Every structure is written in C-alpha cells, then in structure tokens.
Amino acid sequence: MKSIPVTSPLLPPLEEFLPYLEEIWHSRILTNGGSMHKALERELCDYLGVEHIALFANGTLGLVTALQALRISGEVITTPYSFVATAHSLLWNGIKPVFVDIDPLTMNLDPAKIEAAITPQTTAIMPVHCYGTPCNVEEIARIADIYNLRVIYDAAHAFAVRDEGGSVLRHGDLSVLSFHATKVFNTFEGGAIICPDAKTRERINNLKNFGFVNETTVVAPGINGKMSEINAAFGLLQLKHIDQALERRRAIAALYRSLLDPVVGVRCPTPFTKGVANNAYFPVLIDDDYPETRDVLFQRLRAQGVMVRRYFYPLISEFPMYRGLPSAASANLPVASDVAQRVLCLPIYPDLSLADVRLICELVIAASEV
Numbered sequence: 001m002k003s004i005p006v007t008s009p010l011l012p013p014l015e016e017f018l019p020y021l022e023e024i025w026h027s028r029i030l031t032n033g034g035s036m037h038k039a040l041e042r043e044l045c046d047y048l049g050v051e052h053i054a055l056f057a058n059g060t061l062g063l064v065t066a067l068q069a070l071r072i073s074g075e076v077i078t079t080p081y082s083f084v085a086t087a088h089s090l091l092w093n094g095i096k097p098v099f100v101d102i103d104p105l106t107m108n109l110d111p112a113k114i115e116a117a118i119t120p121q122t123t124a125i126m127p128v129h130c131y132g133t134p135c136n137v138e139e140i141a142r143i144a145d146i147y148n149l150r151v152i153y154d155a156a157h158a159f160a161v162r163d164e165g166g167s168v169l170r171h172g173d174l175s176v177l178s179f180h181a182t183k184v185f186n187t188f189e190g191g192a193i194i195c196p197d198a199k200t201r202e203r204i205n206n207l208k209n210f211g212f213v214n215e216t217t218v219v220a221p222g223i224n225g226k227m228s229e230i231n232a233a234f235g236l237l238q239l240k241h242i243d244q245a246l247e248r249r250r251a252i253a254a255l256y257r258s259l260l261d262p263v264v265g266v267r268c269p270t271p272f273t274k275g276v277a278n279n280a281y282f283p284v285l286i287d288d289d290y291p292e293t294r295d296v297l298f299q300r301l302r303a304q305g306v307m308v309r310r311y312f313y314p315l316i317s318e319f320p321m322y323r324g325l326p327s328a329a330s331a332n333l334p335v336a337s338d339v340a341q342r343v344l345c346l347p348i349y350p351d352l353s354l355a356d357v358r359l360i361c362e363l364v365i366a367a368s369e370v
C-alpha cells in the first residue's frame with residue numbers, strides 16, 4: 001500500500017544546488033551574514049514586497065527575539081489554536097500567555113473577545129495567521145491602538161500571502177515567518193522577522209548575534225539565532241521554484257474544494273478571496289452529520305495510507321505547562337475546543353498528484369455514502 005504524507009518539502013533538483021555549495025566552499029564563509037545571507041534578504045524583500053527583513057535559524061528563535069526586541073513583558077493575548085511554539089516563545093521570555101477564543105470561520109483570534117481579556121499587565125497581542133488565512137488585522141490594530149498594545153504576528157504559515165493592500169506581513173509591529181521543511185517556502189530550517197524600519201532590524205540583528213553591536217560591545221543577553229550560508233543558499237534556490245509550487249498548491253486546493261464541498265458533514269475552509277492565498281494547508285472540519293467521528297475517519301485514512309494530521313489538536317492550552325492558567329479553561333475557549341475536535345488536515349504539497357487528491361477524496365466520500 002502506498003503512503004501519502006500530509007506534506008512533503010519543496011526540493012529542487014540536487015544538481016541545481018551544487019553551484020551554490022561550490023560558491024560557499026570557495027568563499028570559506030559559512031555563516032555570520034555572508035553573501036548568500038545578504039542575497040536572500042534582498043530577494044525575499046523583493047519577492048514578499050516588504051522593506052526590512054532579519055533572517056533566523058528557525059521561526060521559534062524569531063518569535064523569542066521579536067518579544068525581546070520590543071521588551072514585551074507581563075501578559076500577552078494569544079490564540080490556543082496554533083503550533084505550540086507560539087505560546088512557548090512567551091514562556092521563554094517569562095511572559096504569561098492569556099488565551100482568547102478563535103473565530104469559527106477564519107480559525108484566527110476572535111477580535112470581539114480580545115478586549116475582555118486585557119488587564120493592566122497586558123503589553124501585547126500575538127495573533128497567528130493560521131493556515132495562512134489573514135487575521136482580522138484592522139480590528140486587532142484598532143484594539144491595540146486604544147490600549148497601547150504591541151502586536152507581533154506569528155506569520156509562520158503566511159509566506160507570500162497578500163491582502164488588498166499588499167503583503168500581509170506588513171501588519172502589526174513585527175511579523176515572524178518560519179522556513180521549516182514543512183512550510184510553503186523552506187530553507188531546511190529557518191525563519192525571519194519582518195521589521196518596520198532599519199533601526200528595529202539592526203536591534204534584532206544584534207539580538208540574534210549574542211547581543212554584539214561591534215567586536216567588543218555586547219548590549220543585551222542575545223541568542224544565537226543566525227541563519228547559516230547553506231540554509232540561505234537553499235532559500236535562494238527555492239525562490240526560483242516558489243511560484244510554480246504555489247500554483248500547484250492552488251490547483252490541489254481547488255480540486256479538493258470542488259470534490260469535497262458537496263459532501264455532507266465535511267466543511268471546507270472559507271476560501272480567502274480578498275487577496276492572494278498560499279494554500280499552505282487544507283484543513284476540513286468533520287461535522288456531526290458525517291457518518292464517522294473525526295477520529296474514526298483519521299484512523300481509517302491512516303490505515304489506508306493517507307497520513308492526515310489533526311492540526312491543531314490538542315489545543316496549546318491543554319498542554320501541562322498551560323492548562324493551569326485561568327484562560328486555558330475550555331469554557332473560555334468553546335470555539336477552539338470544538339474546532340480542535342473536528343479538524344483534519346489533508347495532504348497538500350507541490351508534488352501531490354491530482355490523481356492522489358481524487359483518491360483521498362474518494363476515501364472521504366466512501367464513508368459518507370455508507
């Protein structure tokens with residue numbers, strides 16, 4: 001039986017990568033902002049339509065450093081419906097996460113519920129553009145403005161996403177990307193912070209290099225968050241293939257949608273139509289009128305070789321280091337708790353064939369026809 005993974009990395013032909021390696025060997029510069037790193041920064045700014053970027057070894061170090069750079073402390077409002085690194089970055093900074101429920105349509109932080117969670121200790125909001133679907137950025141900005149809060153977007157899923165005004169990464173004080181192997185754009189491991197100005201970028205660059213500002217001066221207990229030349233080189237190569245990869249994702253998502261939309265009990269995500277989506281994931285919600293529960297369908301598809309994932313289940317707020325927080329109570333998070341019980345992410349990646357998409361849909365439809 002063949003196995004279909006939930007994702008598979010965008011990996012250009014190996015021979016295309018060899019000239020980059022030769023250049024690195026020739027230069028003998030392996031890290032610390034070499035020519036590959038500089039070139040990737042330039043090309044990413046062009047591609048994404050942003051002005052200032054700081055590359056990182058991974059997205060988690062980007063989140064931890066973004067909080068440091070803005071000196072965030074006290075309490076931060078965030079979503080329980082995300083990958084655990086979102087909230088972990090707060091704990092690594094000694095910040096208390098305050099979980100707020102999500103919107104059932106976008107699965108992002110529900111702005112209508114943010115104000116009730118603000119206390120005198122609140123200093124920032126950390127929303128996530130979950131699955132690459134933009135948050136309600138206007139409403140979040142309005143609330144942040146009234147209460148003088150900073151906004152750091154976890155934009156790990158939002159590479160290349162654009163709304164009507166341009167890159168979705170321009171919103172908030174900072175946006176943090178992940179270039180992990182499973183992401184739309186990968187550098188094996190990697191990440192980046194999108195910054196509003198050169199000065200903030202410089203501060204972030206110092207923080208990711210142990211806090212050094214020059215050879216002999218250290219101004220903060222910075223971390224080693226630098227991206228290596230080899231990762232940056234791979235990013236440069238990825239950029240040559242990214243448009244084609246995004247096009248493939250679009251075709252796959254469209255086929256899933258056309259085959260699954262009519263299926264009773266299977267809810268496809270509301271398509272993002274006010275800009276350019278990246279189709280980073282294809283989540284579906286399994287409703288009560290589907291003949292199987294989400295978990296029975298999950299087990300059946302896995303037994304049939306389709307490696308679906310339950311992103312995001314359990315909620316972050318259910319993990320031991322968070323569940324004692326008052327905001328982690330499931331009564332405070334009814335929508336997120338319900339969605340986490342219903343969600344199933346179907347395979348989506350550039351090399352997935354449309355025949356396999358049809359096969360996966362047939363397996364889902366099979367139960368609904370029993």
Ligand SMILES: Cc1ncc(COP(=O)(O)O)c(C=O)c1O
Pocket residue numbers: 058059060061082083085086128154156157177178179180190191
């Ligand atoms: C929403 C979200 N935030 C943060 C991260 C962490 O990124 P990284 O794996 O690059 O550290 C990920 C994925 O890994 C993620 O999905």
